[in-house]
Amino acid sequence: DETAGEARGDGAQAPARTPATGRYAERFGGQLVLVTGAASGIGRATAFAFAEAGARVIAVDRDAEGAARTAELSLLAGAPEAWSEAVDVSDEQAMEELAAKVHAEHGVVDVLVNNAGIGLSGSFFDTTPEDWRRVLDVNLWGVIHGCRLFGRQMAERGQGGHIVNTASAAAYQPSKALPAYSTSKAAVLMLSECLRAELAGQDIGVTAICPGLVNTNITDTATFVGVDAQEERRRQKRSTRVYGLRNYPPEKVADAILRAVVLNKAMVPVTPEARASYALSRFLPRA
Numbered sequence: 001d002e003t004a005g006e007a008r009g010d011g012a013q014a015p016a017r018t019p020a021t022g023r024y025a026e027r028f029g030g031q032l033v034l035v036t037g038a039a040s041g042i043g044r045a046t047a048f049a050f051a052e053a054g055a056r057v058i059a060v061d062r063d064a065e066g067a068a069r070t071a072e073l074s075l076l077a078g079a080p081e082a083w084s085e086a087v088d089v090s091d092e093q094a095m096e097e098l099a100a101k102v103h104a105e106h107g108v109v110d111v112l113v114n115n116a117g118i119g120l121s122g123s124f125f126d127t128t129p130e131d132w133r134r135v136l137d138v139n140l141w142g143v144i145h146g147c148r149l150f151g152r153q154m155a156e157r158g159q160g161g162h163i164v165n166t167a168s169a170a171a172y173q174p175s176k177a178l179p180a181y182s183t184s185k186a187a188v189l190m191l192s193e194c195l196r197a198e199l200a201g202q203d204i205g206v207t208a209i210c211p212g213l214v215n216t217n218i219t220d221t222a223t224f225v226g227v228d229a230q231e232e233r234r235r236q237k238r239s240t241r242v243y244g245l246r247n248y249p250p251e252k253v254a255d256a257i258l259r260a261v262v263l264n265k266a267m268v269p270v271t272p273e274a275r276a277s278y279a280l281s282r283f284l285p286r287a
């Protein structure tokens, strides 16, 4: 489906149907799946992958139009039902309203994917307190709100479920260029592991997904401090194009997400360089 590939808007050549997602139809058919950051990139590809597996999809994003488009295309991809909600994940009250509305209208979410996130590049001393707050508000608080509100509903229902949080290889790969972003993602990784331990007895899995560089729009929306933003954006786009290895499509991350839920993985480094740096990292492997 060429329209779907085009509408992903991430520049990647997206296969509309992948054998991997087709395989998961039995597991996710009819399930209720909520994805945040679903208007673009990894979130949109993840919504499509669950749709292809026959799940009912709720696409959440602060970009109302993009989220609506994802819902529309999810129906074409095979979702029996799909909706969109325009919500800023860092807004506690808006998230509370979303959780109440979803519960009242559709029931308890079976799979929650806390994926909304923003980029921020710049040295530690160029990063202002305001920059820190902005990135932590979205990347960390957005995940906390999602886990608290929807995780509680899952636990109270008592029929299991799964939460996926999009962290990053930056979570375990120190970099002087991304102190705030990396810190937010390291926090998401630890939060995921603590919550996994908490919910283990209730048949609710929690997964932290850690991609390396993926070909999405994140460079366009990222904040660059202490450098010429336009120049830095151009440089990053160039390097994404130049290194074939780095030209990693969001659809493959979506595949990894579905597989991680099926296999109930704690933590998944996704791209080749994310796997390599994880193997070299000082952390012990996570079971």
Ligand code: NAD
Pocket (backbone or CB within 6 Å): 010, 036, 037, 038, 039, 040, 041, 042, 043, 060, 061, 062, 063, 066, 087, 088, 089, 090, 115, 116, 117, 118, 119, 138, 142, 166, 167, 168, 169, 210, 211, 212, 213, 214, 215, 216, 217, 218, 219, 221, 250
């Ligand atoms: P993207 O910019 O294409 O998509 C991010 C989406 O999140 C956008 O639709 C945006 O509108 C939405 N969003 C941002 N802030 C929001 C908020 N406050 N409330 C609701 N929605 C919001 O980028 P992507 O690469 O698909 O990013 C998805 C996730 O993957 C992010 O958490 C990102 O940090 C993570 N990640 C990306 C890469 C990469 O190289 N692209 C690597 C590792 C991790």
